[in-house]
Amino acid sequence: MIRVLLVDDQQLVRAGLRMLCGTTEDLEVVGEAGNGHQATQLVERTMPDVVVMDLRMPGVDGISATARILESRPSTRILVLTTFDDDEHLYPALAAGAHGFLAKDAAPEEVLEAIRRVAAGDSPFSRTVLHRLVRTAVTARESEPVRTPPELSQLTDRERDVLALIGDGLSNGEIAQRLHIGVTTVKTHVASLMTKTGIPNRVRLAVLAARADLTFG
Structure with a gap:
């Protein structure tokens, strides 16, 4: 079972991701956070395998949270799922150690597969993002x-x-x-x-x- 922590400041997005993960037998949502500060605290308590991380959030953003999480628990895998797939957000996320990067307009099946691939040690990126890089x-x-x-x-x-x-x-x-x-x-x-x-x-x-x-x- 892959333990997943959802991090997004929009409750509706988190609810949608929780429902999506709930349609599978191999993914378990172990927690939700509305900002990066909550995420760093929940990682220590829930010990997820994969954190699905938004980037723009109030307080501690997703990039800072990614760096903090990997500093304290480097075995955690971070999948960025964001509306902002431009270079301004992509490069800092990569520098912080993100293992995958998808835009929020990705198909549900693509999101599920990305979570599985990240958990397995792979690094999924939207093809458009990779080709641009x-x-x-x-x-x-x-x-x-x-x-x-x-x-x-x-x-x-x-x-x-x-x-x-x-x-x-x-x-x-x-x-x-x-x-x-x-x-x-x-x-x-x-x-x-x-x-x-x-x-x-x-x-x-x-x-x-x-x-x-x-x-x-």
């Missing part, structure tokens, strides 16, 4: 001297393949299908990529792939 990275790279990032020198060929597919926005399951390997093996490669590069976030791995102009095949 990659395009930004490519644009920045075009103004820089062409060189191979030093982080890539210690990667195996298989890890480079996985990194390239992460850059294309594929999930662990999609990468497993493309490479004809198990999802557990993909997770092992992703963990190794994060260790070797020092990059703790899947989106930043995608940015690294874009800067290095990695392609699969």
Whole structure:
């Protein structure tokens, strides 16, 4: 059972998410918070696996709450679910350690799947968000001297393949299908990529792939 904490200043949104989670057998809502301060307190009491976090809230906002939660309980996974999927909110959320980022107009099934993926160690992002980040990275790279990032020198060929597919926005399951390997093996490669590069976030791995102009095949 995946323990979920809902954080949003709109009670109606929290009620909708609670009802959505209630339609499943593997998700349990263990608490609700209306702002970041309440969220940090509830995390200590309820010990959720996943926090579904809004960004704009009165008092302590979602970005500050994310950083505080991960500082005190780093095993907690944070899925940002917000109306504001622009760069002004995206980059600070990533810097704070968010593990996934969805806009509130995502389909209900996409939200449920994102919670499951975050709990499993994956990092789901709206494809539009990921592609925008990659395009930004490519644009920045075009103004820089062409060189191979030093982080890539210690990667195996298989890890480079996985990194390239992460850059294309594929999930662990999609990468497993493309490479004809198990999802557990993909997770092992992703963990190794994060260790070797020092990059703790899947989106930043995608940015690294874009800067290095990695392609699969």
